[in-house]
Amino acid sequence: xxxxxxxxxxxGPGGYRAAVLAALRGLKVAIVEKGEWGGCCLNRGCVPKxxxxxxxxxxxxxxxxxxxxxxxxxxxxxxxxxxxQRDIVVRVRDSYTDYLKRLGIKTFHGAARFLDSTTLAAxxxxxxxxxxxxxxxxxxxxIPAGLPLARDRIISTDDLFDREPPAGRRVALIGxxxxxxxxxxxxxxxxxxxxxxxxxxxxxxxxxxxxxxxxLLEAWSALGIxxxxxxxxxxxEVGADGVVLTLPDGSxxxxxxxxxxxxxxxxxxxxGLAAAGVGVDSEGYIKVDAYQQTSAPSIYAIGxxxxxxxxxxxxxxxxxxxxxxxxxxxxRQRDDDAVPEVVYSALELARIGLNEDLAEARDIxxxxxxxxxxxxxxxxxxxxxxxxxxxxxxxxxxxLLGAEIVGRDAAELIHILxxxxxxxxxxxxxxxxxxNHPTRAEEILNAAETLAxxxxxxxxxxxxxxxxAKPAD
Numbered sequence: 001x002x003x004x005x006x007x008x009x010x011x012g013p014g015g016y017r018a019a020v021l022a023a024l025r026g027l028k029v030a031i032v033e034k035g036e037w038g039g040c041c042l043n044r045g046c047v048p049k050x051x052x053x054x055x056x057x058x059x060x061x062x063x064x065x066x067x068x069x070x071x072x073x074x075x076x077x078x079x080x081x082x083x084x085q086r087d088i089v090v091r092v093r094d095s096y097t098d099y100l101k102r103l104g105i106k107t108f109h110g111a112a113r114f115l116d117s118t119t120l121a122a123x124x125x126x127x128x129x130x131x132x133x134x135x136x137x138x139x140x141x142x143i144p145a146g147l148p149l150a151r152d153r154i155i156s157t158d159d160l161f162d163r164e165p166p167a168g169r170r171v172a173l174i175g176x177x178x179x180x181x182x183x184x185x186x187x188x189x190x191x192x193x194x195x196x197x198x199x200x201x202x203x204x205x206x207x208x209x210x211x212x213x214x215x216l217l218e219a220w221s222a223l224g225i226x227x228x229x230x231x232x233x234x235x236x237e238v239g240a241d242g243v244v245l246t247l248p249d250g251s252x253x254x255x256x257x258x259x260x261x262x263x264x265x266x267x268x269x270x271x272g273l274a275a276a277g278v279g280v281d282s283e284g285y286i287k288v289d290a291y292q293q294t295s296a297p298s299i300y301a302i303g304x305x306x307x308x309x310x311x312x313x314x315x316x317x318x319x320x321x322x323x324x325x326x327x328x329x330x331x332r333q334r335d336d337d338a339v340p341e342v343v344y345s346a347l348e349l350a351r352i353g354l355n356e357d358l359a360e361a362r363d364i365x366x367x368x369x370x371x372x373x374x375x376x377x378x379x380x381x382x383x384x385x386x387x388x389x390x391x392x393x394x395x396x397x398x399x400l401l402g403a404e405i406v407g408r409d410a411a412e413l414i415h416i417l418x419x420x421x422x423x424x425x426x427x428x429x430x431x432x433x434x435x436n437h438p439t440r441a442e443e444i445l446n447a448a449e450t451l452a453x454x455x456x457x458x459x460x461x462x463x464x465x466x467x468x469a470k471p472a473d
Contacts, residue, residue, distance in 0.1 A: 002106070004030045006326060007120055007130035009112040009271070012039025013046075014303035014315030015136030016096065021323040023103040030130065031100065032122045034111040038093050040138050040304075041312045044161030047092060048085035049182065053344045055081050056189035060223060060346065064383050076190035078165050085161070114276035117296045132298050132326045135278070135286060136315065137271065139264035139304035144174065147260060150238045154258045157183070168256020169193055172245055174233065175261035176202045178343050181216070183261055185345040188225045195253055197231040197245075203343065207355050212406045215387060219346035266305045290333040292322040300326065313339050337402070338422050342411040347386055350414035352421055353402025354392060365395040369451035373407050377438035384408045389443045391417075391451055393427060398455035400426040409440055416444055427452045 005027040008015045016038070019031045036043045055076070062074040100107060110123025120128045141156035143149060149156065152166040157179060169192050173184055176198035184196045203213050220226065235246040236258070245253045266284045273280060277296040279287045285308065286301040288294055294301050300322040303315030317339045324332040343349040359366040369391040373379040387407020393400055403417045420426040430448035435441055 001127045004028045004130045006132050007128050008134045010136035011037050012138050013041045013312040014319045017316050018134045018319035019105050023105050030106040032108045032112040037097050044158045046312050051085040051088050052186045056186045059189040078190040082164050114272035117276045134322050135301040136303045137267045137305050140267045142263045142265050147236050153238045153243050156260045166257040170255045172255040172258045176200050179261035181345045184225050196227045199232045202227050212349050215406050216347045291325045292318050340414045348410035350410035351404045359401050367393045367395045369447040371443045371446040378440050389447045391447045393451050
């Protein structure tokens with residue numbers, strides 16, 4: 001039996017960060033992983049997918065090279081790209097495990113199971129006791145009814161990263177969420193004939209605005225990517241040469257293989273949560289409070305297993321909350337509004353905070369600051385003027401409620417807003433900051449100035465000295 005201050009179950013981004021933060025704060029830490037170190041994000045999620053996305057962007061940009069005086073043609077090789085992302089995964093994993101060792105974090109390989117609230121079985125023989133435990137076991141692909149997995153014919157996104165892509169270029173992609181939106185672009189740019197099937201409009205369940213979703217639809221259309229709604233599969237026949245799918249209208253589509261991207265489900269099987277007194281809800285998520293604490297006071301849960309957002313960003317943020325509260329109970333609460341969300345597709349979408357609907361649901365009247373990239377010098381130089389910046393503020397106080405960036409490098413630009421998000425004078429700081437020129441980030445300045453002038457929040461910019469909380473006439 002080995003004893004620790006903290007035991008972490010799962011080594012994905014949330015579990016990894018929790019272990020590192022705790023070790024840096026002087027705790028004796030163990031981390032248990034039954035699969036590959038790094039969890040889904042590193043091995044079959046955001047890290048390798050980002051490598052594919054970057055390659056897909058190059059292939060998409062190839063269409064505009066001639067106008068820039070660049071001649072030649074790029075051709076995508078999905079199998080070569082698969083091997084490239086595997087190399088990146090190995091390099092990151094080596095760095096990751098080396099850092100755990102240097103911090104003195106004890107690693108155990110095997111399935112973890114609670115024997116009680118402070119005791120874990122790690123694998124077949126090892127027993128661990130810990131003052132606190134963080135559950136960060138992530139999620140598993142959702143497999144729709146009627147579409148059972150069949151090797152090289154019907155596969156999950158996990159399968160796509162674990163093994164080289166199946167043979168054949170005609171692929172059916174199932175799912176209208178972020179996974180579907182990203183893989184429709186990636187696979188399409190690598191020359192596959194993508195039959196993208198879903199029930200609802202892409203990203204219709206997300207918090208992205210109608211203008212953002214419209215811009216992305218237009219970007220897909222320009223690349224020949226067309227989502228097909230009201231197309232939930234009613235039957236699938238797997239044969240030696242491919243898969244025949246039957247759609248609700250009775251039509252049939254024959255494809256070489258099917259990629260399931262219809263979401264994920266929290267992974268709690270075999271954890272022995274009941275033995276530890278940890279409660280789950282009707283959908284299998286571990287119940288946590290604002291401090292990431294479960295119904296068992298010494299046990300916390302973070303990431304996909306405890307948050308319906310199911311993003312690495314939320315897992316990383318929750319890790320910091322959980323560790324802070326283990327060290328100093330109830331010292332820090334989660335704030336999902338402050339965690340950015342991103343879609344990497346034909347057009348990048350990034351957002352943080354509230355949209356108009358969410359603001360109004362909280363009885364807040366929103367004000368909008370909007371600027372487009374169409375006249376931005378940096379965007380013109382890059383040859384990509386699509387997209388915009390939208391800032392959302394409280395009409396009464398001028399407090400920044402949320403933001404949305406659509407277009408190239410949106411995923412990086414959103415961090416400028418994230419640093420100030422949640423502070424009372426965020427708009428004032430954004431409007432008063434100095435920006436490099438020419439850059440896309442200047443559109444954040446333009447949108448912030450537009451809003452700040454409404455409440456005279458940028459007095460050191462505009463020369464106003466009136467009450468900053470009073471809207472301008």
